[in-house]
Amino acid sequence: MITTDICIIGAGPVGLFAVFEAGLLKMRCHLIDYLPQVGGQLSEIYPQKPIYDIPGYPEVKAQELVDNLMDQIKPFKPTFTLGERVDHLAKQEDGSFIITTNDKTQVHAQVIVIAGGLGVFEPRKPALENLEAFEGKGVTYMVKNPETFRDKNVVLAGGGDSALDWTIYLAKIAKRVTLVHRNETFRGAPDSAAKVFDLASNGKIDLILSANLKEISGNGKLETVTLETKNKEELNLEADYLIPLFGLSPKLGPIADWGLNIDKSAIEVDTRDYSTGVDRIYAIGDINTYPGKLKLILCGFHEAAIMMHSAFKYVYPDQKLSFKYTTVNGVNAF
Amino acid sequence: MIKFTIEDHDGNRQEVEAPDDMGLSLMEILKASEYPVLATCGGMALCATCHVEVFDGQDGLGDATDAELDQLENLPEYFPTSRLACQIRISDMLEGAVFKLRGEDN
DSSP states (O other): OEEEEEEOOOSSSSHHHHHHHHHTTOOOOEESSSSSSSSSHHTTTTSSSOOOOBBSSSSSSSHHHHHHHHHHHHHHHOOOOOOEEEEEEETTTTSSSEEETOOOOOEEEEEEEEEEEOOOEOOOOOTTTGGGGBBBBOOOOOOOOGGTTTTTTEOOOOOOOHHHHHHHHHTTTTTEEHHHSSHHHHHHSSHHHHHHHHHHTTTSSSEESSEEEEEEOOOOOOOOEEEETTTEEEEEESSEEEEEEEEEEHHHHHHGGGSSSETTEEEOOOOOTTBBSSSSSEOOGEEEEOOOOOOOHHHHHHHHHHHHHHHHHHHHHTTTOOOOOOHHOOOOOO | EEEEEEEEETTEEEEEEEEESOOOOOHHHHHHOOOOOOOSSSHHHHHHOOOEEEEEOGGGGGOOHHHHHHHHHHHHOTTTTTEEGGOOOOOGGGGTTTEEEEEEOO
C-alpha cells in the first residue's frame, strides 16, 4: 500500500501544480492517472500546440509547460501511478481514505484531490436495447486478448482505424469475421482500408457496408446480431462476439458514484476552498463547476493554491497554518 | 444578430437569436441558451457531445475539418448532415438554419 498525505487523481497541469502548492505546506502527494504519461490532455492530445494564456509565458507549447511543471515540483518528490484508473474509494474510521485502482494498486491518503480534467476516455456505446445485458457475454469494446476470439464468429462495427486494424488481425484467428460499417467508404488509413476490401473480395471476411446495428439477442449469451441495411432490410448474423468500435468519449467514470454533487458531468464545489460536498475530497481544474467557472489552466492553478491551504488542517490537525511567500521562504525540498 | 431554429431531443422547436460578429460557435450559443449540451472537451472536436443534425441551412456551414470528420465517422449514431456544433461558426450565413440536437445529454 502506498501511503501519502494527498492523493491527486489526474496528472494534468492542474494536478501537477497542486503538488507544488502542497509541497510548500510540507504535504506529500501521490498522483494517479489513467493515461500512461503525465500531462493529461496537453501531452495526450495537443503536445505541440502553443498555449497563449499562461501568465508570464507569451507562448508556450503544451508539452513544454508539462515538462516545466515536472521540473517545478521535483523538490517535493511526488510519486505516480500511471496507466491505472481509480475505481474504488473507501473511507476509513479516522476520516482518511483508501483508493483502489483497476489494477488493485492501493493508496492511503488523508485528502483526495480530483483533478481529472475531462474525465476518463471510455468506449462510446451504440444505442442498442439490452446492450448492457450482453456486456461480458459476447459484447466487448476492446480486444484485450485476441485468443478469446479464436474459432469464433466475430462481428465488428465501426469505420475508424481500430475497426479496420482489428478486422485484419482477427481475420487470421476467428472462424468468421464480419465488419459492419454504415458508409460505403472508410476514412481510416487507406492502406488498412485497401486490405479490408481485399480480404472481403477474397472471401476471407464478410464486409457489410451501408448497414447499421439494429438488435442483439441470445439466450444468456450473445447469439445473433441483427443489422439494418440502407434499404431497411434486416439481416441476421450468427455471432459469438460483437465488438463495437465507435471511438472513445470522455466520461466521469467511477468517480460519478462517490456521492459527489454532479452537474452536467462536472463536480460542484464550494468556491471558498474548492471542496466537494464530501469531507476531505476536493475537485480542481476542468472537472469542477461553480458559478462563473472558466475551464482555463490558470484558473485551475489558482484553485490548487486555495484548495491546498484548506486541506492543511486534515494533514496537520494540530498545527496552525501560516501563509508564506516563496520570495521570503524559498522552496524547501523534501 | 441572426436567428435560427433548434429542435431539442424531444422534437420541440425554438427560435434562437445570436450575435453573428463575435466569432462564437453554435455550441457556445447552445450552452448559453441552456440546452443540454455537455461540450465536455470545450470545443476541440474531441467528445462529440455537441453533435447536431442540420435540417436546413447546410450551405452556410463551411466544410468540416478532418478532426471533426474523424469524430463524426466514429459516432454510433450518424446522419448524412451530422456536424459538431463546436466547429460551426455563427455567421449571417446561418440565418434561418434549423439544427436538431443529437449529442448525449447526460
